[in-house]
Amino acid sequence: MTILSGFLGAGKSTLLNHVVRHHQGRKIAVLVNDFGQINIDSDLIVGRDLKKIELTGGCICCTIQKDLLTGVINLMKQVEKPDHIIVECSGAADPVQVLNTLSSPLLRFHLHVDGLFTVIDCSQLLKIDGEYLELVGRQIDAANLLILNKTDLIDSQGLKQVKHFIRKISPSAVMLESIRCQVPLDLVLGFKELPEPKGAGSFKEMDIHVHEASGQGRIAGILPAVPSHQMKSHNLVFESWSFKSVAPFTKRAFKKVLNNIPPDIIRAKGILYWDDLEHPTVLLNLVGQWIDIDVHFNKEAFPMETRLVFIGKSGWKKRSDIESKFNDCLA
Incomplete structure (x- = not known):
């Protein structure tokens, strides 16, 4: 194991x-x-x-x-x-x-x-x-x-x-x-x-x-x-928030929000569904200020919908209006 x-x-x-x-x-x-x-x-x-x-x-x-x-x-x-x-x-x-x-x-x-x-x-x-x-x-x-x-x-x-x-x-x-x-x-x-992993008793x-x-x-x-x-x-250390939608994002508006993501968000990942005819679903990966959008992932395994998870420092969601901004981006 x-x-x-x-x-x-x-x-x-x-x-x-x-x-x-x-x-x-x-x-x-x-x-x-x-x-x-x-x-x-x-x-x-x-x-x-x-x-x-x-x-x-x-x-x-x-x-x-x-x-x-x-x-x-x-x-x-x-x-x-x-x-x-x-x-x-x-x-x-x-x-x-x-x-x-x-x-x-x-x-x-x-x-x-x-x-x-x-x-x-x-x-x-x-x-x-x-x-x-x-x-x-x-x-x-x-x-x-x-x-x-x-x-x-x-x-x-x-x-x-x-x-x-x-x-x-x-x-x-x-x-x-x-x-x-x-x-x-x-x-x-x-x-x-x-070498063998350290036993739990070592910590x-x-x-x-x-x-x-x-x-x-x-x-x-x-x-x-x-x-x-x-x-x-x-x-008390991490706070997780999820966003789901069957309606597509407007690509231009979503990218604008994404480029101004709150600094307290440590990690984001998931499937994006937006109004791009060639690549309507993409895989989003965000770590700190690094952002990657992958169009070549295994799309057959996923429905046409947005499913995103954001993990950040405790209390980041209360300090952010990200949910309303995402809703405003929906087509």
Whole structure:
């Protein structure tokens, strides 16, 4: 089993798609967790003979731990068990808590977590600050393989600074440079050469990524309780908002809004439906100030409608009039 971690927009789903498209005959099962109510990541992962479980409505490191455990157990009960299971965490997740869940007595004798991989956006890493940097540090420190993604977006000096920053947190994890997460599959599926991931007991509790509702999402007697004074909801750090519409956007008006997106939005992704006859549906990816609109994604899997998820700093939605601006852009 592999746990796939990384901050918002680092490239986790890109890596997962690379794996499922080139799995070399292995039976792969994936569990995909998206922090927002719309699981865009799961929709974009397509592969033959792929078992896929969506985990929505919360984060697998805290509020829906039980859903993660149940999903894995159900996979192991199937007659044709998968050769390899990959768990994609949300960008807001603490991977140490996910590792803790997957190390429970219910799974210990049936599954082995051989990899905890963290994907790093080299172009954004040094721009992250505050509580978010604490989370990224946690994701880096927990990993036994660090995939330095988007190296084409920075120069050699910038990459050197990124590596120096990483080594201060994780002196020994293997680092692998990549563009669009194109990495050798042997490293992802059951490698043997890399060091074992650190056990959950090696880390202190991270107070900004445990749900404030006492015991919610945890499994009594299996997962350790967290002291109430250490509990703090994801919603105090991240805020997610979704937008859906079957009516198309006016392309010119939407682009104007997009180019003036609130700075507190960290990540946006999803399907855009607009009044472009040649490309009526496109895939939107936004990370910080970087925006990409892809017209060549697998459109057959999606209806003609807009489905977008925005994740930002706590309270960004109240400070923004983005919803009314989007409604004004509808044709």
